[in-house]
Amino acid sequence: MTSSSVCVLGLGLIGGSILRAAHDAGRPVWGWNRSADAIAGAIADGYDVGTDLTAALSRAAAQDALIVIAVPMPAVDSVLAAIAEHAPAAPITDVVSVKAEVASAVAARGLQARYVGGHPMAGTNQSGWSATDPTLFVDAVWVVATDPGVDADVWTRVARLALDCGSVVVPAESVEHxxxxxxxxxxxxxxxxxxxxxxxxxxxxxxxxxxxxxxxxxxxxxxxxxxxxxxxxxxxxxxxxxxxxxxxxxxxxxxxxxxxxxxxxxxxxxxxxxxxxQHQRFEITDITPGEPGWRQKLQDAGRRGGVVRQIRSASPG
Ligand SMILES: NC(=O)c1ccc[n+]([C@@H]2O[C@H](COP(=O)([O-])OP(=O)(O)OC[C@H]3O[C@@H](n4cnc5c(N)ncnc54)[C@H](O)[C@@H]3O)[C@@H](O)[C@H]2O)c1
Ligand SMILES: O=C(O)C(=O)C[C@]1(C(=O)O)C=C[C@@H](O)C=C1
Structure with missing residues (x-):
């Protein structure tokens, strides 16, 4: 069975808000941040967070947790290097504001088979854990990438996380995003x-x-x-x-x-x-990830204003 666990790397505004939203949605979730000072509030609030990246990733590997990379782009490659070493088979997503650059970095580390890019279109001009808000993503749009070769199971898991955080999912290819x-x-x-x-x-x-x-x-x-x-x-x-x-x-x-x-x-x-x-969205209701042609169909619907509000699939993750 697919795990619903989530491991968030980088606990600033976006990563911390995802950790809190996933926690509120009842998911087993833990997080890593490079410094403890920055997440003193998270530690005081009893969240399962720490500064040991190897430990966070080993746990993700053991539990088949979805890894969410939530650090700024310049820090992405060092995090990918650690994932390649400690959790190479785990499903991976990220929240970075540019998608093609992350996809290239993921491919350079040989991690593309289990990677599906993401981008929650929500945020503020604030930074850090103190700015986190578990409702940040409610009614927001969350892009989940539909690049060639995308794995239907990982796509579904990333989309489910976005839905659990209260967002709607827009399927889009990285370059178009x-x-x-x-x-x-x-x-x-x-x-x-x-x-x-x-x-x-x-x-x-x-x-x-x-x-x-x-x-x-x-x-x-x-x-x-x-x-x-x-x-x-x-x-x-x-x-x-x-x-x-x-x-x-x-x-x-x-x-x-x-x-x-x-x-x-x-x-x-x-x-x-x-x-x-006056931009109108419509709900995509008739495409199941994994069915023949699903990726192209979802992408076409996303281009026309389609959003996914629930996932039709047997996978629970
Ligand atoms: N702020 C927004 O509105 C917004 C919205 C959507 C996506 N994003 C994306 O989310 C990601 C995180 O942005 P944020 O707004 O949460 O930023 P933030 O500054 O609030 O948090 C950044 C986090 O990354 C960590 N970090 C920074 N440099 C690091 C390094 N070299 N090594 C390891 N960890 C490092 C910090 O400790 C912090 O936990 C970015 O890639 C950004 O493009 C931001
Ligand atoms: O509302 C804000 O403060 C934002 O800047 C959020 C905002 C944006 O709308 O441009 C910023 C960066 C993102 O990657 C996604 C959302």
Missing amino acids: DRAVARISHLPHLLAEALAMVGAAGGPLALGLAAGSFRDGTRVASSSPNLVRAMTEGNAAALRTALDEALAALTAAREELDEGSTKTLVDAGNIARLQYE
């Missing part, structure tokens, strides 16, 4: 940084007048710089395309402003925002 998040996450982070800079350059009067538009538009500029750099630099090709589109729109607006109007950008942006507000 990366192109999409360049537009709706990585570009917004860079724009927020630019907006914050321009506002602050206005000095005390500008900052003193800042209200909703500045606050909302710059919120993610207070995210950890290391995390923002890892996700923007790790998705450079797709981000360049999105950034070029944004720069072209702003340059055109700048030129139109010389004629006294901002109409083109304002009207187009208003319609685009409405498209986001």
Whole structure:
């Protein structure tokens, strides 16, 4: 029988929130963090966490637990090296904001057979255990990768974890995911940084007048710089395309402003925002992981706005 145990590596905002949500869902779950100081709160609250990576992974190997990598991209390879040594057959997922880069690192360690990438589209501008929230993923979207060669059992287990955390699952191939998040996450982070800079350059009067538009538009500029750099630099090709589109729109607006109007950008942006507000999802109900053509069918449905809310499969994990 497939185990429902979960081993979370990295207990910051995302990993810690997954640990807490999985615990609340009744899963056997334990976690590892490189330093004890950072997880003093988790230890005080009695969570099954520690700083011995070998012990956490040996336990995952013994229990066939799903390993969740929840560290920043620059730390992923050292964690993969430890997995390759201590739990090479365990199912693995991750939560890193860029997917193709992780998939390559996993393949370089020979771990691709039991790996399915993931990305919960939820977070805050806070970091660390103290920011964790077991409800962080409720009603969020959680991408579960449908790359060629994906194992149906591991895919199901990753999707079940996402559902147990309260999310809906969007099936998507890593490269398509990366192109999409360049537009709706990585570009917004860079724009927020630019907006914050321009506002602050206005000095005390500008900052003193800042209200909703500045606050909302710059919120993610207070995210950890290391995390923002890892996700923007790790998705450079797709981000360049999105950034070029944004720069072209702003340059055109700048030129139109010389004629006294901002109409083109304002009207187009208003319609685009409405498209986001009116975006409809539909539930994928008729595809069972493992059936012939399941991967392609799920991926096509995800591309059209399909989400998985429950898994049809005999596997309980
Ligand atoms: N913050 C978000 O909104 C968000 C959302 C979805 C996914 N993610 C992804 O989740 C992952 C974790 O992000 P987070 O927001 O939880 O960050 P965080 O800073 O809150 O936590 C990062 C964790 O990784 C550990 N860590 C950092 N460097 C390490 C290293 N060199 N070796 C071992 N452990 C190390 C830290 O101790 C900490 O436990 C990142 O890959 C990020 O891209 C973040
Ligand atoms: O809400 C926020 O603070 C976030 O930045 C969350 C956010 C995003 O929406 O861009 C950030 C990074 C992710 O990988 C996923 C989600």
